Amino acid sequence: MADTKKIAVIAGDGIGPEVVAEAIKVMKKTEELYGLSFEFEHGLFGGIAIDEKGTPLPQETLDMCKAADAVLLGAVGGPKWDNNPKELRPETGLLGIRKALGLFSNIRPAKIFDCLKDASTLKPEVLEGTDLIVVRELTGGIYFGDKFRREGANGEEAVDTCVYNVHEVERIVRQAFEIARTRRKKLASVDKANVLETSRLWREVVNRIAPEYPDVELEHVLVDNCAMQLLRRPASFDVIVTENMFGDILSDEAAMLTGSIGMLSSASLGEGAFGLYEPVHGSAPDIAGQGIANPIATILSVALMYRLTFGYHEAAQSIEDAVASVLDAGHRTADIATDRSKAVGTQQMGDLIVAAMK
Ligand code: IPM
Ligand code: MG
Numbered sequence: 001m002a003d004t005k006k007i008a009v010i011a012g013d014g015i016g017p018e019v020v021a022e023a024i025k026v027m028k029k030t031e032e033l034y035g036l037s038f039e040f041e042h043g044l045f046g047g048i049a050i051d052e053k054g055t056p057l058p059q060e061t062l063d064m065c066k067a068a069d070a071v072l073l074g075a076v077g078g079p080k081w082d083n084n085p086k087e088l089r090p091e092t093g094l095l096g097i098r099k100a101l102g103l104f105s106n107i108r109p110a111k112i113f114d115c116l117k118d119a120s121t122l123k124p125e126v127l128e129g130t131d132l133i134v135v136r137e138l139t140g141g142i143y144f145g146d147k148f149r150r151e152g153a154n155g156e157e158a159v160d161t162c163v164y165n166v167h168e169v170e171r172i173v174r175q176a177f178e179i180a181r182t183r184r185k186k187l188a189s190v191d192k193a194n195v196l197e198t199s200r201l202w203r204e205v206v207n208r209i210a211p212e213y214p215d216v217e218l219e220h221v222l223v224d225n226c227a228m229q230l231l232r233r234p235a236s237f238d239v240i241v242t243e244n245m246f247g248d249i250l251s252d253e254a255a256m257l258t259g260s261i262g263m264l265s266s267a268s269l270g271e272g273a274f275g276l277y278e279p280v281h282g283s284a285p286d287i288a289g290q291g292i293a294n295p296i297a298t299i300l301s302v303a304l305m306y307r308l309t310f311g312y313h314e315a316a317q318s319i320e321d322a323v324a325s326v327l328d329a330g331h332r333t334a335d336i337a338t339d340r341s342k343a344v345g346t347q348q349m350g351d352l353i354v355a356a357m358k
Contacts, residue, residue: 004037005310008068010045010061013090014283015293015346016074022295022350023072023302029354030306030315041068045097046076046090046283056093062100070309071101071276074298075283099139103268103276104168105175106136106247107308110254110264115327119336120259122231127257129235133183134254135176136247138268140168141198143244164198164243169205175269176241177213185216186238190226190246202243223250230254255280262294262335265301267308275309277301291345294333296323299353322356 009024011017030036043061050056056076065071076090086092097103111131117124145161173189180187189206191199203220210218221229223246230237230250234257242250255261264280279297287293303319306312331352334343344352 001035002037002312004039005070006039006041006068008061008065008071009040009042010065010071011042011074012045012076012283013047013078014075014285014288016046016076016283018288018291018293018346019279019295019298020072020074022346022353023298025350025354026299026319026357027302029357030312030318033318033357034312034315036312036315045073046093047078047081049093050081050084050088050090054088056088056090057096057100062097065097065101065276068274070274070305072298072302072305073276073278075279075281077283078285078288080285095143097276098268099144101268101274101276102139102270104137104139105172105269106134106138106251107179107267107269107304108134108136108251108255108264108280109266109304110134110251110258112258113260113263113324113327116258116260116263116336118259118338120257122234122257122259126232127234130237130257132234132237132254133179133239134247134251135172135179135239135241136251137164137168137172137241137243138247139244140164141244162196162198162243162245164201166201166205169202170209171271173206173209173241176239177209177216180216180239181213184238186219187213187216188219188221188226188237188240190221190223190240190242190250192223192246193220194222198243206241226250227253230257251280260336261297262333263296263300265297265304267301267304269308273309275305277305277309291347292334292343293346294335295346295350296333296353299323299350318357319353321358322353325356326352 011020043064142162145163147160191202193199193203261281266280268276303316306316337343
């Protein structure tokens with residue numbers, strides 16, 4: 001039996017608790033099948049933490065995450081907290097946890113599931129073979145630079161500053177090169193070097209590191225052009241690496257190529273094996289509590305956790321294969337169903353996946 005791994009579970013808001021429950025079910029099944037062992041600890045985070053503790057990221061939740069081997073996050077946010085002041089917004093908790101845990105890298109794979117090709121708004125022939133990963137810098141740039149209001153010549157002004165240093169660029173770019181090495185060996189570095197100083201620094205650092213990875217083919221793409229090329233030639237991308245805000249935008253675009261945001265997993269990583277894993281989709285307050293949310297993105301985030309944090313590749317493969325076989329058998333949650341009257345619910349989808357695991 002493997003060592004017991006501590007998992008900090010922060011289910012969060014909206015559909016978070018529903019999808020996380022199914023992911024835990026899958027993890028328990030892998031304990032049985034592969035002799036793995038997990039200890040789950042639950043903490044408050046996001047809107048629910050604002051309601052119960054008066055802050056989106058309570059210290060005890062942060063301590064629990066720091067003491068864990070990995071974090072499983074559901075989703076945070078909802079209309080209830082949208083008009084709150086900044087310190088009392090769920091998003092502030094999310095940025096805070098990324099920074100406090102040193103999670104400088106966000107990895108979002110966007111891969112077309114063959115049997116869901118029709119879910120995309122793009123033509124199947126354009127999508128054919130699309131399988132890319134966006135590697136987004138997560139703890140720098142305009143998200144974390146100084147922000148303030150001031151009186152200017154024309155009245156009140158708002159300022160957000162974008163800052164990057166060489167170290168921050170180096171570590172994320174190296175990680176992206178390493179990932180590209182394990183895949184099709186193509187890296188697109190995305191910036192706005194024709195305008196922004198931070199992008200010029202970014203590009204210099206990429207060019208300095210590139211000779212260490214002669215086996216990886218590098219292209220520099222300006223962010224506006226990248227937004228276009230993602231729609232025109234998505235299959236030509238392998239790994240895309242970019243700064244925080246560009247990555248926020250491009251990863252949503254890449255997710256939509258697949259047409260099934262309910263299927264996409266993500267990992268946020270730092271220097272070591274520790275990581276935070278969460279579905280790409282949000283808290284979907286409109287369908288919360290109805291038992292109809294798609295748990296697959298969270299379940300696939302567990303597979304990502306097994307691979308990237310624990311090296312449990314066999315168990316990860318068994319989860320991914322089970323998801324594929326359940327989809328191939330025609331089972332769909334409402335978000336990906338062509339005939340919604342035949343859709344299965346959240347728990348039923350979880351049960352089907354557990355039953356398909358070998
Ligand atoms: C994401 C989200 C967050 C971000 C928001 C909720 C703060 O859009 O994880 O991509 O912008 O990073
Ligand atoms: Mg986003």
